[in-house]
Amino acid sequence: MSRPDRAPSDHPQIATPRIGVLIANLGTPDATDYWSMRRYLSEFLSDKRVIDYPAWKWQPLLQGIILSKRPFTSGANYRLIWNNEANESPMMTITKRQVAALSAEAQRRWGDQVMVDFCMRYGNPSTPDVVERMVKAGCQRIVFLPLYPQYAGATTATANDQFFRALMTQKWQPAARTVPAYFDREDYIDALANSVTQALGGRIPQRLVASYHGMPKRYLMEGDPYHCQCQKTSRLLQARLGWPDGVIDTTFQSVFGTEEWLRPYTVQHVAELAKQGVTDIAVISPAFAADCIETLEEIQGEIREAYEHAGGKDFTYIPCLNDNPDHIAMLANLIGENLSGWI
Template identity: 75%
Template sequence: MTPASAPAHAPADHPKIKPARTGILIANLGTPDGYDYWSMRRYLNEFLSDRRVIDLPRWKWQPLLQGIILTKRPFSSGANYKLIWNEEKGESPLMTITRDQTEALRARAHAEWGEQVMVEFCMRYGNPSTHEVLDRMVKAGCRRIVFLPLYPQYAGATSATANDQLFRALMEQTWQPSVRTCDPYFDRPDYIAALADSVRRCLGDRKPGKLVASYHGMPKRYLMQGDPYHCQCQKTSRLLQEALGWEDGIVDTTFQSVFGREEWLRPYTVEHVAELARQGHDDIAVISPAFAADCIETLEEINGEIRESYEEAGGKDFTYIPCLNDDPAHIEVMMNVIRENIGGWVSRS
C-alpha cells in the first residue's frame, strides 16, 4: 500500500492523508460475545432496545425489558446458544460464517480490483460494531463505501436498522465518505438459482411432500403499515418453486421466531409443520431463504424446536437445508450486487 503523505504544495505541518480507497462493508444481524448471562444480557438489551425491532413507547417497553425480560431471557437464550456454539473458535456460528464470507469476498474483490478496495464486515448488534469498523475503514483511506446488509428481503427491522446504524456512525466522522446502500436481492435470478441449487444438492433426486420456506417473522401490523417484507418473501418462494420446476403447492411460505403477544405474520412455522404431519406428510424439507448465514434461528430453532414439533405430531422425515453461507454461488451473488453498486468508483486492476 502507498503510505500516507501530505498533499502536494501543502505546508510542512499539514497532516498526512491515506491514499483514497473504496470500502466494501457487509453487515449481519449480530451475535453475543459468549453464552454466559452478562454477554447475553448486553446483546439482548441492544437488540431489543432497537425501536425498529420493538416499536412500543419507551415508557411502556423499557421497564418490562429491563425487569422481567432481561432477568430471565439471557439464561434461556444462553442455553440455546451453547447448543450450537463454535467452541473451537470461541464464537457463534454466525460470526464464523460471516467472517468466512468476508474472506471469500475479499479474495474475489482483490483479484478484480486490487488494493484499491478494502473489504470488511460489521454487526448491527454486538461486535464488531458498525461504528468501530466504519471508523477503521475511514482511517484506512476509504472515501467511498458500498454497504451491503446481508438480508435478501428488505424489512424495517433488518435492512433499515442496519442502514440507520451506518448513518449514525457517519455522523461521528469529520470527513464522511460517500456511501451507496445496496437494494435487497430477494428476486435476483442468481440468488434464486443459488437457492435452487442448494435444494438439489441437499435432496438429490428426491422431491419432498412439502418444502417449507421458513422466514423470520415480524408483527402483522408492520405489513399493514407498508413494510414490503411479507410480499418479498412470498415472491422468493414462488420464484424458487419455479426454478425447481415443481408444481404449485409444494413450497409453503411460513414465518418463525414469534415474540410477544400480538399477531405476527402467518402461518407460524412451528405450528405449520405439526399440521403437515397430522395431514399425513411424512417427508418434508425446510429452507431459510431470509438468512444469509446459519444462526441460532436455523441451527437451534429450526433443527431443534421446529423439527421436534413436526416429529411429535407424527412426522417422520425432516430435512433441514442449510443457508447459502459461504457457498461459491452465494459469494458470486454478493459480488454481482457489489459490482452493480461500485460502478464508477473503481477500475479493474
C-alpha cells in the same frame, strides 16, 4: 500514507484513497454467559425498529422481567450451537468466511483499491468501530451491504440507520451507497435452487417449507414490504426448480410477544403437515444469509421436534447459503453493480 501534493511539511498524512465494501449482519453475543447475553439482548430489543412500543411502556418490562430471565434461556440455546474451538457463535464464524471469500474475489476483480470488511448491527464488531477503521484506511467511498435478501424495517432499515449514525461522527465523511434488497435477483434465486438440489440429491420432498423470520402482522399493514418480498422469493424459487404448485409453503418463525405475527407460524405448520400424513419435508431459510441461532437451534431443534412429535418422519434441513461459491459470486456481482461509476 502520504501528504497531499504541495502541502506544507506539517500537514497531516492522508491514507491512499480506497473504496470500502461494508457487509452488515444482525449480530451475535460475545459469549453465552448471563451478562454477555443481557448486553446483547438489551441492545437488540431496545431498537425501536424492532420493538416499536413507547419506551415508557416497553423499557420497564424489558429491563425488569424479560432481561431477568431471557439471558439464561438464550444463553443455554446458544451453548447448544456455540463454536467452542473459536469461542464464537456460528454466525460469526460463517460471516468471517464470507468476508474472506469476498475479499479474495474483490482482489481478483478490482485489486487493492477495494477493501471488504464486516460489522454487526448489535454486538461486535460494531458498525461505528468498523466505519472508523475503514475511514482511517483511506475509504473515501463506502458501499454498505446489509445481508438481508428481503427488506424489512427491523433488519435492513435499522442496519442502514446505524451506518448513517456512524457516518455522522466522521470529520471527513465518506460518500456512501446502500445496497437494496435482492430477494428477486436471478443469481440469488439460482443459488437457492442449487442449494436445494444439492441438499436433496435431486429428489422432490412432499413439501418444502420456506421458513422466513417473522414480524408482527401490524408492520405489514403499516407498509413494510417484507411479507410480499418473502412470498415472491418462494414463488421464484418454485419456478426455478420447476416443481408443481403446492410443494413449497411459505411460513414464518421466531414469534415474540403477544400480538399476532405473520402467518402461518412454522412450528405450527410443520406439526399440521405431519397430522395430515406428510412424512417427508425439507426446510429452507431464504431470509438468512448465514446459519445462526434461528436455523441451527430453532429449526433443527424446536421445529424439527414439533414435526416429529406430530408423527412426521423425514426432516431435512437445507443450510443457508453461507460461504457457498454460488452465494459469494452473487454477492460479488451485487457489489460490482453498486460500485458502478466508482471503479
